[in-house]
Amino acid sequence: MTPEEREELLAGYALGTLSRPDIEAAETLVRTDSAAAAELHALHEIVDMIALDVPLRRADPALRARVLAAARAHARTIVFPRMPITQLLVGTAAAVAIIVVGMWATALRGQIAALHEETATLSALVRADAKRLDAALPPGAAGDPNEMASQQDSLAVERDQAQREAIVAVTLDPAAKSGAFDQTNASHGARGRFVWSGALRSGVLVLEALPTLPLGDVYQVWLDDGTVPVSGGTFVPSRRGEATVLIRPDVANQPVRISIAAARAGGASTLQPPVVLSAVLAR
């Protein structure tokens, strides 16, 4: 690579104007060459300042009120599985049922085989969760909706309803991507599958046999759009290492990878190894 080619690569990378093969070449260069990394750092400084040249316009003053109202109304994080498991199972089962219908239509496009596999997996997991629930609940509790409802406040009900709807929406998306997580050296038998809706920027993870964590630790979902992994929230699996997780991360771009890693209570600010499970979403 000539000095000019090197400079072109770094300048293009800093500006975000490279095509995928060149992006990979630039990232390799920066990883392996500290001088290139320093050069890129300086170029980023320049790129940041380009934005300051924009003609200044002020947004509608009403936007300020909308932003603040939305902030007051919005709960920041979604942590599973805190919702009552019966509601989660009902929602998941409904999603699975709808998936079956969706698969029929999708079969017309020649994709029925893959979706059948997905449905079978989800159904098996739901059945397993239902059996576990039956075993865990005291006699009569599962069939007493009034008693269950009395244990929840209205906010929890609303939240759970929204989460169920979100799970259904993700699984209904005909363009959603699904697949299995890849195991790593830290998986210790953990496995799982994911469904990711690019349109909704949301996903559902169904995980099994996650290793037991030290008391107080949690699992954290990370989504990587090719830049910096972004947290998708934390969750605590069941004692059997099972969890169904809805993720709605604030990612600027479509993620290309989903990772699961352990973290201290409250979650980490950056992805820390070891990664327990990892899945690649083809763009």
Add this chain to the structure above:
Amino acid sequence: MTQSHPRGPRSKLRAIRPGTRVVSDRSEPDAPTGPAEAAATDGELMAGLLAEDVSALERLYDRYATLVFSVSLRIVRDRQIAEDVTQEVFLRLWRRPALYDPARGRLLGWLISVTRNRAIDEQRRRHRRDQSESGETPWQLRAEDRLDDPALAAHLAELRRTVGRALAQLPAAQREAIELAYFGGLTQTEIAERTRAPLGTVKTRVRLGMRHLREMLADLGVDGTP
């Protein structure tokens, strides 16, 4: 595809500190009056966000919303979409304040980077490049008009003028290539198609443009050093 990258510290933006004395000419509107000491730092306001203090978000919005909106509008060229992007950026900050790592640069740089990426994504998704922002300036005001930190306001104003002068001195083709990349989110291949120039020429323009910009900013006193 929008490309964004892990970012190192943005030293120039990071270097803006409340209380910093900055020489400002009168071509920019006055910053609000009031003691600089009364203004909370970005760090203090971010701590407020972590404590779910909406008033902290309110002050950050007043501090940076105009610039965030302006960058977004410059990219998407649609007022409604630009407002949507602005709302999303600030709500993202509210919901996940930990996404911003102060060790990696100033909040303004992070906001600009997030805004740009989100706006480019939105622009590509909606294919509204043909819309123009011309005639949509009823709210045109200065960015610093509601800034509660006079020193920061003055510094930003000075920095804006400096960057504007540097960009204006670039050869037109180099500036066009940089602006199509930065604000248009185009790849070099797309820029080559748009400008009907060979890809190699576009690469050279980007390289030389960035080099010249860096040199000119250094000459104008913006050298990127912390």
